[in-house]
Amino acid sequence: xxxxxxxxxxxxxxxxxxxxxxxxxxxxxxxxxxxxxxxxxxxxxxxxxxxxxxxxxxxxxxxxxxxxxxxxxxxxxxxxxxxxxxxxxxxxxxxxxxxxxxxxxxxxxxxxxxxxxxxxxxxxxxxxxxxxxxxxxxxxxx
Numbered sequence: 001x002x003x004x005x006x007x008x009x010x011x012x013x014x015x016x017x018x019x020x021x022x023x024x025x026x027x028x029x030x031x032x033x034x035x036x037x038x039x040x041x042x043x044x045x046x047x048x049x050x051x052x053x054x055x056x057x058x059x060x061x062x063x064x065x066x067x068x069x070x071x072x073x074x075x076x077x078x079x080x081x082x083x084x085x086x087x088x089x090x091x092x093x094x095x096x097x098x099x100x101x102x103x104x105x106x107x108x109x110x111x112x113x114x115x116x117x118x119x120x121x122x123x124x125x126x127x128x129x130x131x132x133x134x135x136x137x138x139x140x141x142x
Contacts, residue, residue: 025069026066026071026092027092028064028067028092029064029092030063031095031096032099035098041061041078044057044061044081045077045078046063047065048075049075050071053071057078067088072088074086078099080102080103082099082102
């Protein structure tokens, strides 16, 4: 009976130690700012390169991310900015990170109906409704 309890105790201890070793993390923080205007970059995606964990920056560009000790770099992505990869060093506070705006011009889009007969019909209906009215009240026209 004592050997059975000893084996369970050793198994429990091994599982506890493995859990503690695997749970070693660090807390990384920083502030994302636009390189040109200096404004905070809101809702940018910050994640480790392996994509195990990630977060979003807040309205002022600040973020806080819990990473595994083994994480060696971050990827920062935001619409309208060039993606940036940052190597993690010994310091957990990355300070201010400047993101370079990326302007993407979209081609012109023209939206035209396939059949514009409904427009002609709508115009005719409006004319039929308005034609019995001989004289508009002056306060409507002014």
